[in-house]
Amino acid sequence: MINLLRAELFKLSRNKVFWTLTLIVTVVFALLHYLITVGWWKMSTPFTDAGLEIFSSLALATTPFYFMLYLSTLAGFFVANDFTIGVVKNIVMSGNYRRHIFAAKLIILSLGSVFLAVVCPLLIIIGGKLLFGFGSITDPSSLGYLARSMGLFLLHLLALTALLMLIALLAEDSGKTIIISVVIAVLSSIAEVLRPLPGVLETIYQYTIFHHLIDSFRFGMPIVDGVRSLSVGLGSMVILACCGSLVFKRKEMK
Template identity: 45%
Template sequence: MTNLIRAEMYKLQRNKTFWVILLTVTGLSALLHYLVLIGWWQMQGTSFDAAGLSELNALSTFTVPLFFNLIVSTLAGFFISIEFSQSGIIKNQVISGNKRSHIFMAKFLIFSLGAIVATILIPLVTAIILLFLTGHGDILDTSNLIYLGRSYGLYIVQFLGYTAIIFILAIITDDSGKTIIISILFTIVMYAVEKLSMPPFIEVIYENSIFYQFTEVFKFTMTNGEIIKSILIGIITIIIITLCGVFIFNRKEIK
């Protein structure tokens, strides 16, 4: 398993699309944060604004599924789909005598790591660096650091559930273009469920999903019950989706 993880890490490091995404996100993040810090771009009503961290308002852009889906799905399309032939059959060298479940988990772990770095770590680190460079570093007191730690800790749990969904889409579609298009459509549907009036049972399902938690985890105050609920939703989603993914991966034909 360790060797599989190392192999996937090597593939990720050699993946040109991954580095293009990193550079693009770094540049975009630096620009957005700078515009907010100099007051050129006014953002109000964000979760960070409510927490007294208005200087970090640009981070809210990277927590919107409609936005970060472009990053995650692009990475999935050009990192996962290339492991399959055009007919959707697993290339023989992908298996190489290893258990399919181990291969699946290794790929999922490294893909998720790459997605977290590009979508979460880079925007957050960029924001913190610019805070200190522009003389706003004093806002990161103990209270605010605890808030950021709690929020992003819970956010990553939900985010792993999302990467698992996109990972499965990449395996099923085995095509980068289809992966990106279908994932965007899926995210739009979730956005519609959030904004439009839906039957009560659909609203209940949505309110107990990772998509609802993407917003909830950034509330300034959360009860212990809400935190536990968020953790459970994220973990259960990850377990269910990964089990489904292993099942699908096991049924893929080898060539």
């Protein structure tokens, strides 16, 4: 298992798509962060309400449609593409357990996703503050809110990564993986805009990771809602990971 993790980590470090996405995310988010910080782009966010204006640009970075574009691209070229070129078949034929192969790919894909969706924006925010003095914290006591929000967001992001992994396994093609993922992101964005949804659709949407990805940063979240968000994230991650492992175990390698 350790060797599989090292191999997948090496592949990620040499993956040109990953570093291209890192560059794109860094440049785009740095520009957005600058425009919001200097007041050119005015927007109301939970971070402003919490007295953490320095993190206001995270409201854009944590929008599902925004990061689904590049996370689905990473999943497509890091996971699905391995089926196209026959890499997965060679790994399976080497005698490794399929559940170990799946787990290694999911763990490294999750690390790459967290780096792109969370680490890069935070580094830009911190770097902008240290180098140029961008942003401010008017209420340091609200840092607990930030820790709680980021914890819930990371949990749902890992569940989303498991979903992208499952889509990549079923599609076995980078293009199909990206298209399916983007369609799901568009539908979830439409659902968020049209809320409240009619009838049972609203209840179903409230228990999806897409809703809780956004809701994670709600300021003044009651304990009951926090527990529900935690349960949805953990449950979704376990179910999606188990489904992905089962699909990979039964998949015919070509």
